[in-house]
Amino acid sequence: MKPVFYLFLGVTIFVLLNFLYNYLRFDTIEDVSYYLMQNVLNEPWYRKGYLDITYIPRHLEVLFWGFPKIIPERPYVVPSWNGMAIWITTPAFAYAFLAGIRNRLAIGCWISIVLIALADFMHGTWGFSQFGYRYAVDFYPFLFLLTVLGIGANIKWHQKLLITIGILVNLWGVLWIYKFGWVTT
Numbered sequence: 001m002k003p004v005f006y007l008f009l010g011v012t013i014f015v016l017l018n019f020l021y022n023y024l025r026f027d028t029i030e031d032v033s034y035y036l037m038q039n040v041l042n043e044p045w046y047r048k049g050y051l052d053i054t055y056i057p058r059h060l061e062v063l064f065w066g067f068p069k070i071i072p073e074r075p076y077v078v079p080s081w082n083g084m085a086i087w088i089t090t091p092a093f094a095y096a097f098l099a100g101i102r103n104r105l106a107i108g109c110w111i112s113i114v115l116i117a118l119a120d121f122m123h124g125t126w127g128f129s130q131f132g133y134r135y136a137v138d139f140y141p142f143l144f145l146l147t148v149l150g151i152g153a154n155i156k157w158h159q160k161l162l163i164t165i166g167i168l169v170n171l172w173g174v175l176w177i178y179k180f181g182w183v184t185t
Contacts, residue, residue: 060121
């Protein structure tokens with residue numbers, strides 16, 4: 001029962017912080033932010049409400065097939081404001097698949113990723129104005145853990161290469177947004 005108590009304690013801390021955050025924003029502990037956004041239901045991406053299973057394909061498209069934009073003038077390749085594929089922004093996540101389902105930790109991580117992603121993918125929008133795929137950050141902690149399990153204790157040259165590529169791609173995104181005034185759609 002001791003681990004269950006610690007789990008409950010840890011969750012309770014974050015639930016209370018969320019209550020405080022909502023109280024400071026809305027004078028209530030409930031998260032009423034979506035209720036305050038009723039006018040967005042008229043927007044085309046919410047035709048079936050805030051959450052609907054038919055919204056899943058638009059998320060998957062950005063998550064797996066969002067590419068940088070090719071333009072006819074310099075610099076020729078720019079980040080897509082619409083989002084970019086996770087394997088472009090963080091290619092080292094490919095090693096998460098090597099973690100497999102060998103133990104309860106890996107199984108728990110995969111289940112968490114699927115459940116979180118399913119909830120995110122049913123949201124009407126895929127994030128807009130973003131570098132990468134915005135909602136992926138909801139399951140990144142589990143993906144990071146799986147990646148570490150997949151890489152193992154000894155980091156090899158090809159793993160370092162993918163990690164370095166991810167760092168450089170994200171540096172490109174940060175520089176593009178903050179230094180070069182990213183405005184491409």
